[in-house]
Amino acid sequence: MVDWVDVAKVDDFADGTVRVVVLEDGREVAVFNVSGRFYAIEDRCSHEEEALSWGAVEGDEVICPRHGARFSLVTGAALTPPACEPVATFAVRVEGGVVQVAAASAR
Helix, strand or coil: CCCEEEEEEHHHCCCCCEEEEECCCCCEEEEEEECCEEEEEECCCCCCCCCHHHCEEECCEEECCCCCCEEECCCCCECCCCCCCCCCEEEEEEECCEEEEEEEECC
């Protein structure tokens, strides 16, 4: 059974914004609203542990603010150097008007 963590009410989570939640195990997860679609990835660049929640979003990619590595918000894949390792992704759902993220990574 999946445990879900509340992120924010959909009405309070504007398009183009990001929210960070901390899971019980201490991991930080960045949840992005991209044109009404929600994506959740580990909030640490796999290259130098920079917070990805501070990065710019272009389409379904986030750009690390430190060295410019791009990551897929869909798969967590590192798309450009200097990052070469993916970041974890998390399932996201909307339940009762609230955005929720799974407490365990999808990979």
